[in-house]
Amino acid sequence: MPRPVFTERRALTLTIVALAIATFLPTESAHWLADPPRDLVNVVAAPLTTPLKTVGDSVRRTDDLPVELGDEEQLKWAKREIERLRQQLGEADKQIADLMRVRQRVRTAGHALRRATVTAWSPKPAAPTLTLNRGSNDGVAKGQVVASGFDLVGRVVDTSAGDSTVQLITTPTTPLSVEFVAAKLDARPAGAQSRCTLEPVTSGGETVFHGRVVRDAPIRVGDLAHLADPAWPAEAAGFVVGQVTSVDPDPADPTLRRLIVVTPNQSLTTIDEVIVVVPTGEGAE
Amino acid sequence: MRWLTFFIFAYLMLVVEVGLRTLWSLPIGGGVAPSLTLVLLVFVTLSARPVHAAWAAIILGVLVDLAPVAVTPQGLDVLIVGPTSMGYLIGVAVTLRLRGVLFRQSPIALGIASLVLGAIALLMFVTLMSLRGVFTLGPLAGGPLGEPIPGWRASAQLIHGFVQVIYTALIALPVGYLLLKTDPWWRFGPTKSGSGSGRLSFG
Known part of the structure; x- marks a missing residue:
């Protein structure tokens, strides 16, 4: 009886060789190969990962007073916490000022400026992208504009329930x-x-x-x-x-x-936070 | 091994690992979270046929490579399929040789095997990713020979990875206990014991 050509062990060997080749593919080809299955994995996993992430974010709070500490330690802890909150307040004031200036300068009537945190960036040479922690559940949709202060960052090209992908303005072939x-201010006339x-x-x-x-x-x-x-x-x-x-x-x-x-005024690949310009459906805010 | 059970558990482990990363990450080097897929792989490796363990390593490795996870402290997410699978495969090959001396129905054995498999997989992963800095198949497409990953430092990666492996080994105790309770669902069947029981051969 002839031995079958395609055995499980041969399939395993071939798969390992393919993985070894995939490991050393150039970045662009690796992304081309892995992007579709990654999207599939994200879509399939999102229904469970999104609520788990929400639970994790809400449970992991650091502002509860540790009752097991003594009075002196509690006082030290409270001072540190006050300092931390003061820093957060300063950052929030700066963010509010940035958003106010953006709103004054840029035509965003009928749009909300939604803050998002960058969770990852992907250095695809053909299409560098950022991943944000806001998705369709937060009103983020394909085509929306993403900025950092006054600086344009890119556009949303893909969304899932809790995440979205932003294609950067530095993408080649996108004039x-x-x-x-x-x-x-100087004496130059403005013109076409x-x-x-x-x-x-x-x-x-x-x-x-x-x-x-x-x-x-x-x-x-x-x-x-x-x-x-x-x-x-x-x-x-x-x-x-x-x-x-x-x-x-x-x-x-x-x-x-x-x-x-x-x-660009700032490196688009080292941004921690961005704003997404999300339509509100109203004529003006 | 019943593959449907494996895929269900692989899905559950992956979503819990990704979903709870914020909740249980340690504040070390940008956050260290345990790998539940590694615990699952160790569980399968200790009980399944070697060829099934190898397939499980490939499947789980590809899933981990595809999951959106930052691999450098700068938050860089490098999408390359292969390094984790290769690391898992080498780790499985070594763990298969060890399983003859491990009491497979013990969560402690799972923890110890997680340390071994995780450490070997980590070494392989860091080696392969570092090698990409000096060699890729780029010249075949007219690109550069090496493509260093921005912000990649092998030493920092090893330290971060070893902390993660130790954390995973600790988490493997309760998770392994629960996995062992599901043993009847997997239909691993009888496994041979003694010398050569864990040999993984190809071709």
Whole structure:
């Protein structure tokens, strides 16, 4: 009787070889391979992980007085707790001030600014993403704008009940139309020539934006690039993409054009907290 | 082994591990939480046929690799399928050799085996992830040879991982006790004892 070609042990060997190859795949290919099954795992696990996370977050409180300690230790503990709460209050004041300034500067009428914590970031070269601890249960939906203070971070590209994924503005092949605004008041006239399209360019692990403008465009180092892209939701207009860090003759056409380099104000991969602009369904708030 | 039982338990262990990470994480090095999938793998390894234990290692390893977990203190989530499975496989191969000297129906044996399997899996995982810094298959697609992971430090990873393994071994005592109570549902069948009982061979 002929021995079957496909035995369990051979299948096991082949699987191990495949895993060894997958381990050393380049990051981009590894993500391409693993993204769909990860999404599936997240979707299947979310109905139980989300309530468990909620329970965990609510149970793990640190503001209960430890009754087992003596008076002196309790006093020390209370002082530490007061200091911690004072720091939290200071941070909350700063966050409120940031949100107020954003609300004054950016057209967010009819939208709520929902804070979210970044739980992970994924350095996919083709599409770097952040994972947030807010999902569809919190009103977060695909396409919504994500920012950090005034700085534009990206857009929500995927959501589950308790999490969401944000694609960063530094994703290659996603140009952004921006309008340059002087960071300080000067005598320059504002005009259509201060607009251009920026392309993300990654070099040495850092991503900046390159834009090409006519030679006499009123753009200077230090100007802020505000989003003015019709492909983005209206509420994204005005958020800052970055600051002009160099204005040099364009190597491709040095006599007529200039190359603008715009650098994001903060590293988008080290952000701890962001705001998601969530529609409220009301005309204005 | 009854695979339906395995998949149900794998799902439950994974969601509890991910869902309760905040609740029971220790405030060390950005938070250390136990791995229930590792406890499940040890339970299977101590009782199932070697080839089934190997499949369980692959399946649980892939699930862990796919779960959204930050692997560096900077919160970097590296999505690479393979390193955990390879680590689990090596750990299972060693644990299979040890199971002849372990009393399989004891939670303490589960705890000890969790230490062994977890430590070996950790060493393999850190080795493979560190190796990616100097070698990947990138040149085949015109990319760089090595792709270092931003913020990856093998020494910090080992320390963090060993604390996690010790924590897992402690958690393995109660969890293992509960798993042992479910033994009839698994239909492991009789396992041979003595020399060579835990040999894992391929091909």
